[in-house]
Amino acid sequence: MPKAGDLVASLGTTHRSYRRRLRSRIVLSFVLLGFGLTVLFAFATVWASKYIENQLVDDVMTRNIDVYMRSHQENPDAKPTLAVEQMYGRVVNPNDPAAMARLAVDYPEWVRMPEGIASYNGTDENNKPLSYKVAVRKTPDAWYFLAYDTLRAKTAQERLVRWLVFAVALFVGLSLVLGWWSASKVMRPVSDLARLLRAYRGTSNPKPLAPNFPDDEVGQLAEALDDYSARLTEVVQRDREFNADVSHELRTPLAVIRGATELLLARPALDEKVMQRLLRIQRAEQQCTDLIGSLLLLSRNERGQGNTLVARVAEQLLDVHRAQLGSKPLTLRMEGESGLTVDAPESAVSVALGNLVGNAVKYTLTGEVVVRLLADSVEVIDSGPGLSPEDAARLFERGYRGTHAGHSQGGGIGLSIVSRLCELYGWQVGVRPGEKHGVIATLKFTAD
Known part of the structure; x- marks a missing residue:
């Protein structure tokens, strides 16, 4: 039967083996939560930025291409003015082969564009990046093209992504620090409980644990350990008393049997059969004495x-x-x-x-x-x-x-x-x- 102090010490050892793992799980939960939320926020920010920008650009280009087309139709000889700096307009007569040839040389991709708004990404003759959107309107007498340079917006978008990546890394680091601090605060009562449990090693009458903790989950655990320790101590005490009583009560009649057997064996002229029976009783008494002694050592674990x-x-x-x-x-x-x-x-x-x-x-x-x-x-x-x-x-x-x-x-x-x-x-x-x-x-x- 183990001592109560040994059980309490074993509980402390078991908790110590799992303490670091539980603290790591808490820290990991904070890190994953911070990483997940910031990544989700960054993804939503990038998507919303692109979506809003595309909607705004498309709306601006639709209104401007309509204005550009009406302005040209009202006065074909005048050059229409554009309100947006990054926009470039061009009008081509589809019935003029020379004009269509120049368009095919300058902007070959525009020739195949249908009406509406299309995006283009590529490089110019100097191998510099190009990124723009083109609004197209086609009539039998004129094709209207309105290009909007999106390279600045694309550069700003890339800069935003880089800042968001930095923000994700920063918030993950902050989550790690916050998780470590929170885990330390959460695990401190458990560590204190484990320390008190380890202090009870070798004692058979441990002091109550519950008074050292507030009435929370750890306090309830301490109360449960106190109750279990009290019941175990009671069982150990009863076991010791039982072993002592059994040892005493059995040794007394065995001592009587031994003394009586020795007296009978000391008599002269004993019958051979009686002698053999007395020797058998003596051997049985010795076996019982040895067995009682061994069982008593086992019960005391010594x-x-x-x-x-x-x-x-x-x-x-x-x-x-x-x-x-x-x-x-x-x-x-x-x-x-x-x-x-x-x-x-x-x-x-x-x-x-x-x-x-x-x-x-x-x-x-x-x-x-x-x-x-x-x-x-x-x-x-x-x-x-x-x-x-x-x-x-x-x-x-x-x-x-x-x-x-x-x-x-x-x-x-x-x-x-x-x-x-x-x-x-x-x-x-x-x-x-x-x-x-x-x-x-x-x-x-x-x-x-």
Whole structure:
């Protein structure tokens, strides 16, 4: 069961890992919003400028071409005056071949223009850019052309686009600064909450968080964390009290059983069957004591100290199972190095190794079970029915019983206890199929 302080610290660590990402999202949102709005505004400005300018130019040219045409018709010999400086007018007699030839030389594109207003973009004889609009009116006796130079307007339009690009870049920069400032303001309460959470690391009675924050979303989060922390602290406290009570209440009757067994074994001339039963009771009492000690260490999540000789523990376990074999045709033996010692209580080593040996003995109907001692590990090798891939993947899950369990007794928690002990002490446990048949379970007392 984790401590409340550990949970609070883990929440702080989780928030710290996401803080920068959330701040970046806020800043990015501001930047994208600023960029999108300014680009939209710039696009609308350019489009509106072009549209309004085209409408105004077309309207001016339509009115002026009409005035130009009436002025010429009233007095063909007089040169009509134009009110707009950038405009240039020309009248051509379509029935005069010489006039049409000069028009084709001077303005070849005008010859093919229909009535109305047309745009032209190109270059002159000096390769300078040309940009103008031409209003055309055609009668049987005269063609009227009115040209308006739009080069200045085009240059002004390009200058406007450049300024708008600069404005977009400026507003994106301002959005970045504003987003960074806003993100800092928004994230400051969350950062303060994470700082307080990290300060609770290692404590089992954290102080309330809600009084440090206003009644807003962060304050509500702090209240929820306070409530969760209080409930978790209560659960941890009940768990500690339960473990202490169970340990005390179970150790007392076990101590009575041990004392009574020792007194009975001290009597002379005991019957052999009675002697065997008393020894079995004594071994069962020792197993219960070891199991209670190991479970208590697991519940407290603390390592016990010791200097355990693994060979002695293995021999004791094999003796216990030999006494329980009865007529089962099974050989139990130990081989390998005998000097392996582990920095852990004998009870923890006994429970971890005892579950592996017990499983091997339980599921091996005939043949042998070998406990092989290596330099830093122990292998339990049996000649049983083997191991399926599903069993190999889930054998150490709590409550899982292998495919060969059948109607055998057991709740499937023995190997899960082994796995938890390995996590506590930094050991490693695993199973693999044997070379020909059976299973090889390995308990390694060093971490990779």
